[in-house]
Amino acid sequence: MSIHKACKPVLVAYATREGQTRKIAEHVAATLRARNFEVDVVDVGSDEPVELPFYCAAILLASLHLRKHEREMTAFAKTNHDVLARMPTAFLSVSLAEAGAEDSSRSPALRAEAATGVREAIDAFVAETKLHPAHVHPVEGVWRDRAARDARYLEARGRPDGHLPRLRAHGLARARSLRRRDCGGVAAR
Numbered sequence: 001m002s003i004h005k006a007c008k009p010v011l012v013a014y015a016t017r018e019g020q021t022r023k024i025a026e027h028v029a030a031t032l033r034a035r036n037f038e039v040d041v042v043d044v045g046s047d048e049p050v051e052l053p054f055y056c057a058a059i060l061l062a063s064l065h066l067r068k069h070e071r072e073m074t075a076f077a078k079t080n081h082d083v084l085a086r087m088p089t090a091f092l093s094v095s096l097a098e099a100g101a102e103d104s105s106r107s108p109a110l111r112a113e114a115a116t117g118v119r120e121a122i123d124a125f126v127a128e129t130k131l132h133p134a135h136v137h138p139v140e141g142v143w144r145d146r147a148a149r150d151a152r153y154l155e156a157r158g159r160p161d162g163h164l165p166r167l168r169a170h171g172l173a174r175a176r177s178l179r180r181r182d183c184g185g186v187a188a189r
């Protein structure tokens with residue numbers, strides 16, 4: 001996004017669940033500050049009030065979970081639609097699907113499938129918020145401890161639809177029962 005030099009301040013607003021999008025938001029802010037822009041970074045999932053009309057441009061970032069961008073960002077974009085629509089905006093979508101789309105070790109078909117998933121999620125964000133950012137950039141997300149395990153678990157079962165607690169409970173029960181069998185009926189832990 002090209003922002004006019006006289007534009008100040010710029011809002012970098014993000015929604016995160018595991019913290020990766022915060023890091024990316026801070027990186028974006030540091031890059032803009034290095035170019036002499038005045039920048040505020042705001043977590044839209046916090047209670048911090050945002051005086052949106054005070055800003056001349058907004059960069060929005062949100063991670064993807066279960067094929068949807070963080071609901072705090074969707075709510076922010078919907079609530080502030082009219083003000084956002086009058087200023088230059090960019091949207092950065094953070095996801096593992098984008099990591100798959102950019103992974104040169106994967107087959108072209110898998111990469112294309114991942115890219116389609118990213119595009120569909122971004123299209124859904126635009127359709128729901130009715131916000132049309134001038135610039136949209138998919139950004140690679142990261143695997144992270146439980147985040148990684150949960151996402152792999154859902155993907156493996158083809159159930160990226162929000163039934164995680166039940167699935168995880170079921171998975172744990174199954175794992176325990178296997179362990180019991182492995183240990184002659186005595187749970188290992």
Ligand SMILES: Cc1cc2nc3c(=O)[nH]c(=O)nc-3n(C[C@H](O)[C@H](O)[C@H](O)COP(=O)(O)O)c2cc1C
Nearest residue numbers: 017018019020021063066067095096097141142147
């Ligand atoms: C429960 C769960 C569901 C996820 N679902 C998706 C998904 O549907 N598509 C995707 O590309 N990435 C998915 N991810 C990966 C996240 O988008 C990725 O880890 C991202 O870096 C998280 O960013 P955050 O730390 O800012 O929340 C999922 C991660 C978790 C833990």
